[in-house]
Amino acid sequence: MSGANAKINLLGMNRSDLESFFESLGEKKFRATQLMKWMYHLGVSDFDLMTNMSKALREKLKEVAEVSVPEVIYEDISADGTRKWVMRLAGGNSIETVYIPDNGRGTLCVSSQIGCSLDCSFCSTGKQGFNRNLNSAEIIGQLWIAARSFGDYDLSKERYVTNIVFMGMGEPLLNFDNVVRACDVMMDDFGFGISKRRLTVSTSGLVPALDKLGDVTDVSLAISLHAPNNPLRDVLVPVNKKYPIEELLAACHRYLSKLSDKRRITVEYTLIAGVNDSETHAGELRDLLRDLPCKINLIPFNPFPNSGYERPSRNATLRFQKILSDAGYVATVRTTRGDDIDAACGQLVGRVEDRTRRSQKYIPLQNINVSPDGRASA
Numbered sequence: 001m002s003g004a005n006a007k008i009n010l011l012g013m014n015r016s017d018l019e020s021f022f023e024s025l026g027e028k029k030f031r032a033t034q035l036m037k038w039m040y041h042l043g044v045s046d047f048d049l050m051t052n053m054s055k056a057l058r059e060k061l062k063e064v065a066e067v068s069v070p071e072v073i074y075e076d077i078s079a080d081g082t083r084k085w086v087m088r089l090a091g092g093n094s095i096e097t098v099y100i101p102d103n104g105r106g107t108l109c110v111s112s113q114i115g116c117s118l119d120c121s122f123c124s125t126g127k128q129g130f131n132r133n134l135n136s137a138e139i140i141g142q143l144w145i146a147a148r149s150f151g152d153y154d155l156s157k158e159r160y161v162t163n164i165v166f167m168g169m170g171e172p173l174l175n176f177d178n179v180v181r182a183c184d185v186m187m188d189d190f191g192f193g194i195s196k197r198r199l200t201v202s203t204s205g206l207v208p209a210l211d212k213l214g215d216v217t218d219v220s221l222a223i224s225l226h227a228p229n230n231p232l233r234d235v236l237v238p239v240n241k242k243y244p245i246e247e248l249l250a251a252c253h254r255y256l257s258k259l260s261d262k263r264r265i266t267v268e269y270t271l272i273a274g275v276n277d278s279e280t281h282a283g284e285l286r287d288l289l290r291d292l293p294c295k296i297n298l299i300p301f302n303p304f305p306n307s308g309y310e311r312p313s314r315n316a317t318l319r320f321q322k323i324l325s326d327a328g329y330v331a332t333v334r335t336t337r338g339d340d341i342d343a344a345c346g347q348l349v350g351r352v353e354d355r356t357r358r359s360q361k362y363i364p365l366q367n368i369n370v371s372p373d374g375r376a377s378a
């Protein structure tokens with residue numbers, strides 16, 4: 001809550017937050033799951049409609065709380081069914097969220113920050129600079145809006161969003177607490193009930209925060225590798241200078257060892273023509289990942305203005321994939337989706353006006369300190 005009369009936004013609070021909230025009102029804890037069912041299973045934000053709560057409680061809720069979602073300022077549906085939303089947040093900045101339907105699955109790609117401070121050289125979000133972390137309501141708000149965009153909303157009947165990936169704008173582990181809280185809500189049976197195997201947090205490799213993540217949750221993990229050796233990764237993913245590949249892979253092993261089931265890490269590798277797409281690079285990658293239970297997602301680079309990089313040819317992509325497949329890896333080439341609405345991987349930012357001043361907001365990499373709980377400070 002900010003300001004004397006500001007209302008508490010209940011969206012994005014996890015079950016234990018809500019239990020504490022209701023206890024603070026003198027109510028029983030079970031009100032939390034009642035409210036979650038209204039909000040997340042039925043998409044209801046109006047307290048007056050929550051008829052299994054007493055009138056007095058509903059009046060109290062209206063006085064002190066709200067269910068507030070980001071404002072959608074732009075929505076587009078691609079010819080292939082991909083949907084993209086641009087949402088305006090408090091403070092005037094905007095984020096993008098993308099929904100990709102594929103063979104009975106619906107994957108939502110959510111953002112965790114406005115912009116990103118890590119400045120990967122091939123990433124259009126990184127070029128925008130960093131503004132701020134999203135709070136958990138703003139993260140859950142993206143899912144709320146996507147889930148409600150298909151008409152009648154009732155999770156018990158129809159589920160359009162089956163998978164969620166934190167691969168939109170931002171580095172999720174630099175917004176640790178809010179991302180973990182949002183994951184709680186996504187996975188909770190009284191929340192969106194998404195399986196831990198279908199909820200993926202993708203990181204560029206912040207090792208201390210990755211270790212902490214494995215202590216507090218068991219979501220699936222993806223790493224943005226993009227290069228098979230340190231000199232090249234130092235250029236493409238500059239955070240590698242702080243946490244080089246061998247430290248990142250060791251952290252991946254530790255993460256997997258904390259899970260109660262057998263899972264694989266998803267290794268994201270953006271293929272850039274003439275930079276990291278040669279047969280030699282493929283061979284290096286094959287050898288590098290030999291001991292890691294993983295699947296490899298090859299993403300042909302999507303050019304954006306002034307990126308300085310080009311998309312590899314189809315032949316180069318398939319050659320790269322074959323070297324990995326021949327070695328026994330599951331290596332898929334990500335099909336570009338939503339090209340016509342700028343929703344393809346690495347294109348998020350597109351038409352959003354950049355309200356940040358990068359020179360003032362941007363934190364140079366060498367000045368970032370990441371504490372064990374994943375917070376970055378300059």
Ligand code: SF4
Pocket residue numbers: 116117118119120123124125126127168169170171204224
């Ligand atoms: S690839 Fe991810 S971590 Fe790197 S700049 Fe882009 S959003 Fe940030």
